[in-house]
Amino acid sequence: MGKVIAEISMSADGIVAGPGTSTEHRLGRGGDLLHEWLFEGTDADSEIAAKLFDGTGAFVVGRTMFDVGVDPWGEDGTFKKPVFVVTNRPHEPVVKGPTTFTFVTDGPESALRQAKAAAGQDNVVLMGGGTTLRQYLLAGLVDELRLHVVPLLFGAGVRLFDAEAGEHVKLERTAVVETPNATHLTFRVPR
Template sequence: MGKVFSDLSVSADGFATGVGQREDAPFGDIDETWLHGWMFEAGEENRAEVDAIVDSGATIMGRNMFGPVRGEWNRDWRGWWGPNPPYHNDVFVLTHYPRDSLEMEGGTTFHFVTDGIHAALERARAVAGDRDISVAGGARTVNQFLAEGLIDELRLHVTACVLGAGERIFDGVPPQRLERVSVRATSLVTHVTYRPLR
């Protein structure tokens, strides 16, 4: 059985998004390069970490990571990523509003899960086989999984900035010790991998 991992780019104060997410600002009112410049401006140097992010047999994400639509699915939103999303596997989107699965190009299919994170994980396991499962974000979704002890490996990509507001890693997660599995510093980011010990 594969492990459950999660990758998040966060500021030095732990924020993975700013406030005010909307269609033309998926990460809210921040300069997104502060958080993700390391992937785009220094991709080669961080190749191993970038590749690992999408190396999974199935993906789980929160509804806000999928898109800016709230409430009922009253428009044909198909994700932020265009016709060929970078996941290339089954992506289980957590939502309170049912919707038919959405087949995209390149092997990505979005499924809409209305019965919670445990159900999503079960469905992800069923399709992932022996491969790992990615809990892709956002921070609120990752925190839900952490709080339930469902994450085996949390990979934080810590960037040198202060955001001050937004969605923060570890919010609502009970006090606990972690195991720090690895640290690698490259020019724009510090990669730190933790394993929860509970």
């Protein structure tokens, strides 16, 4: 059985989307800066980016991420694997080339069960947004957390770690790769 991996880019002050997320500013105002390492990075950044798809059999995203990302992802849907969208708004599946987006309205755990079934022995990657990843982390459903910390302070926006007071998630760091564009941290999430 594969792992459940939460993967997200964030600023040094914990912002995963800039303020004012909309279809015009899909990652919030200035939010594209969080992902420059993916497109303008070093060879080491490219190797880290490739790991997103290596060994991955399915993805889980939140509805907001789907809504703002589906057009930029293009006709093939980018993922080329099944994607399960956590939402409370029903929607028929959306097929873009080899990518099928299935809308799951009965909770994050159900979306994860469906993604695991689709992935078989491969990994399930939780892509975000921040609210979706936070739900899975706090529920104890994540095996590995991959944070790509960009040397940038936003000051405002969507924070990954806004959680109820007293909620803690222990992490064990297993890898660090530093580039001028990001510090790539990998953590095991002990249960």
